[in-house]
Amino acid sequence: MSDFPYLPHTERDIDEMMNYLNIKDINELYQDVPQLFNKDLNLPSSLSELEVKEKLFDLSDFNKNIQEFGIFRGAGVYNHYIPTVVYSIASNRNFLTAYTPYQAEVSQGTLQILFEYQTLICELTGMEVANSSMYDGASALAEAILMAKRINGRNKVLISDLIHPEYYEVTKTYIEAQDIELIEIIHNHQTAQIDIQDLKNKISKEVSCVVVSYPNFFGVIEDLQEIRENVPEDIILIVSTYPISLGLLESPGCFGVDIVVGEGQSLGNLPSFGGPGLGFFASKEKYIRKMPGRIIGETVDKDGKRGFVMVLQTREQHIRRERSTSNICSNQAHNALLASIYLNVMGEKGLKEVALQCYHKAHYLANKLLETDKFEMVYQGPFFNEFVMKSKIDPVYMNKKLIEQRYFGPLPLKKFFPQKGDQILFSVTELNKKRDIDFLCSFLEGLS
Amino acid sequence: MSDFPYLPHTERDIDEMMNYLNIKDINELYQDVPQLFNKDLNLPSSLSELEVKEKLFDLSDFNKNIQEFGIFRGAGVYNHYIPTVVYSIASNRNFLTAYTPYQAEVSQGTLQILFEYQTLICELTGMEVANSSMYDGASALAEAILMAKRINGRNKVLISDLIHPEYYEVTKTYIEAQDIELIEIIHNHQTAQIDIQDLKNKISKEVSCVVVSYPNFFGVIEDLQEIRENVPEDIILIVSTYPISLGLLESPGCFGVDIVVGEGQSLGNLPSFGGPGLGFFASKEKYIRKMPGRIIGETVDKDGKRGFVMVLQTREQHIRRERSTSNICSNQAHNALLASIYLNVMGEKGLKEVALQCYHKAHYLANKLLETDKFEMVYQGPFFNEFVMKSKIDPVYMNKKLIEQRYFGPLPLKKFFPQKGDQILFSVTELNKKRDIDFLCSFLEGLS
């Protein structure tokens, strides 16, 4: 008799099956295994559902979470409003427990969702084509750089020094074996925008691509028009972007960017300690055959009815093996679903409103902080919803005090820039209320 | 432009529709309404989803709930383990947003669920037929009494004085206009079981039915065999039961009971402040045409395939109107679904184990409490998971102190029996842990 609710086998089932196989012991099915493991694994014994729940509840409660705490921290993962309908829909188990749509005829749900997702990403980024998801913003960026090399065969990458530091690290890991050289473009120390002169100086015939973040890690909005003007057409311009900002900012596609990637968590995905998130990936149509990841296309069935299938599979690993455009197989389809529902629910109007609220609230906070005399703005470039301040209060101490007040304060830049021990990165979204902002400012004003 | 996400009408839609109807103002559709209300309702203005959520979260947080607090209180609503799968399945919106299966061909989900539910209730109660749900245990009991009168045309009801007091009140309300006389049967003050002599004395040719609770409000198990032996066959014996106890107790059907009703909340339904719950209702087959409520039956479609439909609708109000067996229309189908999933998941083995754990834990608590010398057992009758104690500590004070310790203590019987100011009703389920029971006892021992 099975005591495991996930296992269907009764003793009789097992007996009948073993009889049929003419075996007396399941270990006979393992007779070809050398060194059969005949101890118990050093793991806990099976727990009842109630006990498991209790353990998980305890672990969960042991964390302080941003449902209970206010947060003024972003830096790649943002606490945005998610309409209730998003997770309600996505929790449908016919989405959750399906896999890659290998059999298109019984996967039209998945396929249409991803086709719609691709369309939404194209709209958002202003690009012509998009794939159906990558692991995260960082790996999407790394893959974009590999793609650029596939396009023009060159091996120097000019990369903004205000790309998210963890994206930079991932990129470094990815290109390690690829004979690619990463060259940083410095930022202008007044504006925190890319130093155009430095960019110009570093452009050469060996440059495969130029990589910038829009907005960048310090929250500042890069001038993509100026950058594109200074990046010759045969060099791939790659932009990593924060999709919510595109409710307010012109789409990268409008400036002639070649590849747009980013982290899609902010689109209807909960923060989740940073994962799972969603790498989105869009490019010009002419490069589609060089693109990594799964792509869904429209077709018809034998009666002429519209349907969707996976296309360009010959780029992929299960067919092309070591010559595939990427090794990616499992992706983040369910997160793409969350992002799709989010964008469909919010619509153009909603996304623009969210972006505007982020903008206004961030600027309201910035101005209020300046009034306290405890903070100075470090850069003058235009920012969206994040900004760097120099603080008279020690950032670590400040955050400790804020946690006592049930707030997560700004990110100490020291985490990534050891020399910036007194600088902090504030982040504000539409979920930060005026009363929280006002409290924060007056609390910090009083802090010493 | 609609600002209401639940309303689809664009201005253009409204214009087109009004044009088609040849009206200029929606009020023209209300021209036949005298005293058109032309003010604003004195209600709050529409709130955004976030604001609504915040308000509801606040209200919810303002309560102390039994997820956070331990509880030793039952008295009709019990905190039992509910497997995760129960609500996960039942939250499927194709269950939630369907209605009464008027069109059987597109309601086979609903119909089969309720057919299975009827079967499960028959199994549990030992009866031959069951309906597909009533509002709650109390109204089910009241309806059973009305049904008894329909069966034998008599108008005296002998009812145990240890029926749940609220069921008694509901019954009184229901029969108010029905020319039915309620006569209480007293309980034996030693055992808290029904006083058989009193029952015998009150039996007469005018008695329509005898009503007992199994276990009764004081947790004591009535001897249904003895009761049936003393209730002539032409008198309907009605039993109200606590379904979890039937994992341990013999089913009422085995003793020749005619109608079994009860509150099904304990079967996979959350406490929910007492509602929605689930009235279940089962009887002997020969009385089916006198039964209130919806009944589902098996049939075949025109290809001979099995299917399910509503049967005996001619008993019901939408056809029989003032001569229907009851006025019930909307019922508690979704709660019947929860109960069904629960029983299917637990199975015989699980239900028996739950019942046994309740029994053992309740008796463990009772014994521990006796050891404190603060409590005395009031009755000697066998009990299932509830029992009455006389307390040296004032019950209201005791509960106040327990709330400080994050426990809800026993129910002060004063709530229903003003003369029992020093008596309390303890309730224990499989969710009460030994460590909580031990804490309770030692805390109460130290309390003065």
Added chain:
Amino acid sequence: MKLIFEKSSKGRTAYTLPKLDVPESNIDIPTHLIRKTHLNFPEVYETEVVRHYNELASLNYSVDRGFYPLGSCTMKYNPVLNEEAASLEGFKMLHPYQEEETIQGALELMYELQNFLVEITGMDNITLQPAAGAHGELTGMLIIRKYLHDNNFNHKNEVIVPDSAHGTNPASAAMAGFKVIEVKSNSEGRVDLKNLKELVNENTAAIMLTNPNTLGIFEKDILEISQIAHQNNALLYYDGANLNAIMGKSRPGDNGFDVVHLNLHKTFSTPHGMGGPGSGPVAVKSYLKAYLPKPIVSRRENGMYFFDYNIPKSIGRVRSFYGNFLVLVKAYTYILSMGKEGLKKASELATLNANYLKEKLSKSFEIAYSSLCKHEFVLKGTMLKNYGVNTLDFVKRLLDYGIHPPTIYFPLIVDEAMMIEPTETESKETLDFVIDVYEKVLDEAINSPEVLKEAPHSTPVKRLDEVKANKELKVRYINNEEQGLD
């Protein structure tokens, strides 16, 4: 598909429990009271349970699938936010007998909801206890009964109900001990005033009305009806099933109604759950407050909320505890979401939708009563008989086009009735699609009636044999194999 019982296999299990953590004691129960009868529950594993119900869900039509215009049932969209609200632990994990100070949030919600509903109906006081509409009707009629008795109107034992009324009205009146008298509808589909005047007399306890009525027609003579009732010391009862037409546009209380019940699962968007749970609050004028079921939620001067049991004249209780509380949470959430503007707009658009649909369909179908309607209207399928089919055949064919039929053969006063209530949550595109389908099926009725008679063709089961079901009356699964073995 198989029943879950037919999927059972001895020894399978879908549950786990922690081990008993206290010492076992002797089972101190007389042996004959200990279960020996086998519980023939299925033995299944979790995967199977999940798949079983997933398949069952796929067989159900629902509002989430599409147009579901059951007349008088108000199958509007059920917001997911309502569900989220009702799933908060501070609501779902409350015991009804917790101490007052530990349930202030729940009481505040109920208190506010009481006030909201009283305002919407134009009444004075309310009980949230009834579990459904019909339950509310019974409650309301018992209030009326007790009030009359207390005021020496014991002879008043008749309740007048229109021939177009919901079946629950006469059934509830009868349960409350009244004799039911039927008043005719006139050619406009309204209460025939002449007939009403003939019927009302000193024995009249109450007149029960639905307004707009089940034909979707507003009783424009309501003030006169009210006068007739009150002049005869009879009370006027409002069946709130059709309130969705008039929120913020007309208030029953202002029109002279003395007792009103509401259906929160209709007008206030809580889901219908395959038949329930619903909720049927009953609002009354202040002079009836003393008769409301107990308890009701009140507020102390210090701001604390409490259950007021001090209602000496109360009819008593109609339900244990406090009603379907989680349904109340959902309705409350809906009212906050919609606000005063939204509720009014909902009613206006429900009425606009119904009139648009009615006018468009009137090109091809006979409308039972063609005057202005409110939230619903009734088609007369009589003409279908010319083609050898009937309303049942007609609507079964609708299923093949993926839309749910209306309520049929009701109200009883309309031959071959189809009672259509689109609600405000359906778009114009949907209505236009529905119109196309109705016309297409009508076309089929004329040109290929056999297609209708055999319909539906594309549903999980084909047309079901109701006669057999009622004759053979198989209302539970019997495991014949097992029976044989026992």
Added chain:
Amino acid sequence: MKLIFEKSSKGRTAYTLPKLDVPESNIDIPTHLIRKTHLNFPEVYETEVVRHYNELASLNYSVDRGFYPLGSCTMKYNPVLNEEAASLEGFKMLHPYQEEETIQGALELMYELQNFLVEITGMDNITLQPAAGAHGELTGMLIIRKYLHDNNFNHKNEVIVPDSAHGTNPASAAMAGFKVIEVKSNSEGRVDLKNLKELVNENTAAIMLTNPNTLGIFEKDILEISQIAHQNNALLYYDGANLNAIMGKSRPGDNGFDVVHLNLHKTFSTPHGMGGPGSGPVAVKSYLKAYLPKPIVSRRENGMYFFDYNIPKSIGRVRSFYGNFLVLVKAYTYILSMGKEGLKKASELATLNANYLKEKLSKSFEIAYSSLCKHEFVLKGTMLKNYGVNTLDFVKRLLDYGIHPPTIYFPLIVDEAMMIEPTETESKETLDFVIDVYEKVLDEAINSPEVLKEAPHSTPVKRLDEVKANKELKVRYINNEEQGLD
């Protein structure tokens, strides 16, 4: 069905937001950087969104619908408890950059999971960072690469991969800069030792194996293979896609593997989510610990958990933050639920199921390699060609019987392959049903092959034109109407 874009109507809205509660400031952004391009998102209302996705869900096959035996994908049942655990606020509402003392619960979970997985695989250390299996492969190969470089094995640039390997293996090796060398399978479906010995040389960096391999066959010569590798200073890489066959039965670490990746969404029951998110932890022997991606979760002496970034030789990062954390929560939940007994039992029953199914099917079908299998096996559909049909036709017909086809045309070394992995969560009844269906379809192939060629017949769409899709390459919706207007 329609695309959501085709349901759009100007002015509809599905969202609400609180009003901006701070004063507006000037938009201090250069005009050319402010969006002027129209965002052509759909304008829909909530009901429509809900219905849209409800319909899409109804078009999907899923584990919750039934048998889904995709070989090497381990489509086992995904417990609802996993989902409940991952939806706890203390997990889903964590920001990755919170202070260490505010995330101790999350860190403890990760730390324990690290230990669990290390124990199950018989390895020493692990990273939870990779987001999927292939991502783990890349990580593992980069670790190997860095290790070799640091130890002056720069010349080692070849990775040997069996011809039966998953396509991700050569792809990942290539991404990590290696040249891929294919080793043949022998007549038993195992690595051809002779061929392997010919291929291994001083340039060999690693041998990548899946064990049991994609034919479901255990590499019984694994100890010898390990020896061959290590004698040549090459590392042995374990692709964990097929770990579900051997939990508690055999540990890759004990067999000499140096690097192992796992697929938590396969073996550890986290749902596949239509393609992801997955999770692909990589475990290594202690001598490779220094190369793991940073950070890993460690524990201080005082019991506090922390992210250890102090890994100077680390290959760096392969993902932002810490991997697919919520997937980790689900896998952790599963391991607690199953325990050591349950995991072992799961593997045994997965193997029992596969062998039972294989043996039964072998009566009618040709098994590619008929020896003992583990969790999966491969049918050879070559004989179908005799009837003018092929594997594709065959499996499309399975859809009409409501079961999902196996992985097809893989592994590449089997002609017309069908790779079947039933998993342990399918019952004997299901397997017996599946056997019946396979035999019935085979019968149809012989007697009415046209039925297969035209299959599927009962799915939401019929067989789709993949050639057209790839030729015309329409990968997004274009609103032609709107385009015309612009």
